[in-house]
Amino acid sequence: MNKPLRIAVAGLGTVGGGVASVLLTRGKELEERAGRTLDLVGVSARDKSKNRAANVSKIAWENDACALAKSDADVIVELIGGEEGIAYDLVKSALLAKKHVVTANKALLAYHGAELAALAEENNVALKFEAAAAGGIPIVKALRESLIAYGIDSVRGILNGTCNYILTQMEATGQSFADVLKDAQKLGYAEADPTLDVGGGDTAHKLAVLSALAFGVTPNLKSMKIEGIEHITPDDIRFAREFGYRIKLLGLARKRGDHIDQRVQPAMVKLATPLADVEGPFNAVVANAGEAGPFFFEGRGAGEAPTAGAVIADLVDIARGSFGAPFGRPAKRLTRNDTQPGPRSCAFYLRFEVLDVPGVLAEIAGRLSESEVSIESMIQRGRAPGEPVAIVMITHESVETSVASALKAIAASAKVVAKPCMIPMESR
Amino acid sequence: MNKPLRIAVAGLGTVGGGVASVLLTRGKELEERAGRTLDLVGVSARDKSKNRAANVSKIAWENDACALAKSDADVIVELIGGEEGIAYDLVKSALLAKKHVVTANKALLAYHGAELAALAEENNVALKFEAAAAGGIPIVKALRESLIAYGIDSVRGILNGTCNYILTQMEATGQSFADVLKDAQKLGYAEADPTLDVGGGDTAHKLAVLSALAFGVTPNLKSMKIEGIEHITPDDIRFAREFGYRIKLLGLARKRGDHIDQRVQPAMVKLATPLADVEGPFNAVVANAGEAGPFFFEGRGAGEAPTAGAVIADLVDIARGSFGAPFGRPAKRLTRNDTQPGPRSCAFYLRFEVLDVPGVLAEIAGRLSESEVSIESMIQRGRAPGEPVAIVMITHESVETSVASALKAIAASAKVVAKPCMIPMESR
Secondary structure, X not given: OOOOEEEEEEOOOHHHHHHHHHHHHOHHHXXXXXXXXXXXEEEEOOOOOOXXXXXXXXXXXXXXXXXXXXXXXXXXXXXXXXXXXXXXXXXXXXHHOOXXXXXXXXXXXXXXXXXXXXXXXXXXXXXXXXXXXXXXXXXXXXXXXXOOOOOOOEEEEEOOHHHHHHXXXXXXXXXXXXXXXXXXXXXOOOOOOOHXXXXXXXXXXXXXXXXXXXXXXXXXXXXXXEOOOOOOOHHHHHHHXXXXXXXXXXXXXXXXXXXXXXXXXXEEEEOOOHHHHOOOOEEEEEEEOHHHOEEEEEEEOOOXXXXXXXXXXXXXXXXXXXXXXXXXXXXXHOEOOOOOOOOOEEOEEEEEEEOOOOOHHXXXXXXXXXXXXXXXXXEEEOOOOXXXXXXXXXXXXXXXXXXXXXXHHHHOXXXXXXXXXXXXXXXX | OOOOEEEEEEOOOHHHHHXXXXXXXXXXXXXXXXXXXXXXXXXXXXXXXXXXXXOOOOOEEEOOHHHHHHOOOOEEEEOOOOOOHHHHXXXXXXXXXXXXXXXXXXXXXXXXXXHHHHHHHHOOOOEEOHHHOOOOOOHHHHHHHHOOOOOOOEEEEEOOXXXXXXXXXXXXXXXXXXXXXXXXXXXXXXXXOOHHHHOOHHHHHHHHHHHHHHHOEOOOHHHEEEOOOOOOOHHHHHHHHHOOEEEEEEEEEEEEOOEEEEEEEEEEEEOOOHHHHOOOOEEEEEEEOHHHOEEEEEEEOOOHHHHHHHHHHHHHHHHOOOOOOOOOOOHHHOEOOOOOOOOOEEOEEEEEEEOOOOOHHHHHHHHHHHOOOOEXXXXXXXXXXXXXXXXXXXXXXXXXXXXXXXXXXXXXXOOEOOOOEEEEEEOO
């Protein structure tokens, strides 16, 4: 019989509690798969007295999570979160102490992934993070171990369940972003401070992780364009549908010559394609794997069981001795990808809020034409008398910067009452 | 530097040729991932003189594939196919000679999976088969290594690209099964003898593999109900759409108490759910992973690159020393699941071809009522005068055997001109 794998969990929130529960109640099944027992030997959290679903009363408790790095555990599971502070200190000191690390911390990996991966490799221990991107979907393992023979051309994903829930609800109810967000906060689907989710930052963290796995680049937020969903209106969602599209917040990474284009932005996704049908808090990823074609993965992106399940899978891999370079390639061979994506060429959805006065359409059309942006289809729909009118267009394929400069000129017009909205159309 | 992994490939058809090509042309990328080189050291195929895309002229050639088991290769890749004969002999003798085996042979695994897995474990070598189910989709790895924390309740998949292509084309063109099959054969999407594909046998082989991984049962075709798509008519496909469904050939495995229900059959899948949107030669799998919820995987199920890519991923795992029990649990702990599934309770789609004479609907409704099958909705549509009429119904949830006995009585009526058709409605 192989000796037990000794596991310490730092952070006993939703996910940490779930991991502890599975370790304490499903030991037999996990042993059958791992060939050894997985023993929970230490835990740490902020408040020892808190009532928890998992009964950890018999497990050694540390008030200071960083003390776990000095314990006799073989693996530290970091579920504290945040890119600096305790999480960073704990992971780094654990790796230096030659302990394996499993983490769900995308922010930590987005900021320090390359450094920590190198440290894991030098110390010949695992750094695993299936739970850090797309929750329960085994996309980290798929990119690291499965879709490797022909390289990856692009990865596109719905990576933030909060944003996808908000957009789904805006479509279902016709309510504004602000109203749906308020409800989502009440239901626990959005944080009290929702900025990281709705501003695209969380998606960016996850995209940095997926890009590193797919393309062998160091995780790097500075190379990304990041845009959130705060400015999406019920009108945009309705018009999208009329054009046969649905608005989704996507994380997009594409190979363009030697450069990897990385963006987080709302995009128009064609109805009846897999990404368009991803509803509510679900996440999904499309990976275009060269000649092997597109692969699509969908599942729950957050919540106790999906995320804890991903952590458990990493732990069983470690128990079986199955781990290699954290990003699938040696950390020292990861390449830097520092520059922001250049202007893209695609069709765009444009929305203008204008006064209902003569000449306004001529002015908009003129400005677009000056920038060599041509229009493929248009909807203009009146509202109540005296209210501004929405003019909505889909352009032919156009250069992003040309569209942006036309929009800047249009925004300056006295007939235009709000900042124009511009959303790229994603081809499948 | 670790020593190279020595690989011999038996069978140089589409997939074998693809594997050889990747090994010969993408060595650097694979080495980076595996930490050692993957060397192609031997090949075997029926015809040495055949022109092949992969240039294997400098690789040691064996006319007798079984001789590879006695070569100095570390891994044998079996791509010959068939559940008996050379494939079985080669895999068995390779495992006995303590060589790792990678295979895409679902028939071999469906008939001899438990025996071969036990042999691999006894000899402490790998038996890997990502390419054996759903082609390029990494579902074997996902079920074996990722979706393990909460157990699996059900696995449902579109596992045969030929059938899915035929059904997609029948819907697109309105042509009959026989006509579309003929075209598919011309295009190379269907074999000259299509029985194994269209009769459901190939789906059954793959389902046996997925069931073993998901539920820890020995692969066993005898425990399955297997039905093909030969009897599906363009009418069925049209009516399905009117009811809001699409017909797909599914492999279904479900936990029912201690028993695993395994079936291959055409089923009505609700439009706008992931399985309904799987088109043409694509494959897809929905795995319900307990509290972690449903996971959906889609990708190319056949063809050179997707399948060769799956073989390459297995080879890189072996090169990294990452392998355990072939079915994720020790072979000796796989449980037998010998009995056929009992009658299921669900709604059914029924189609009757009847003479356009008085009393026919009353007779059908009467028979169904006698068997306690109640009707949820119905379409009757006339054809040209004198031609038989189609009566189509969706039942409320009913016991399969009750519906079948009503259909048997109805089929005996002089007013019914063809065997009634019965297709279960799949809830998501």
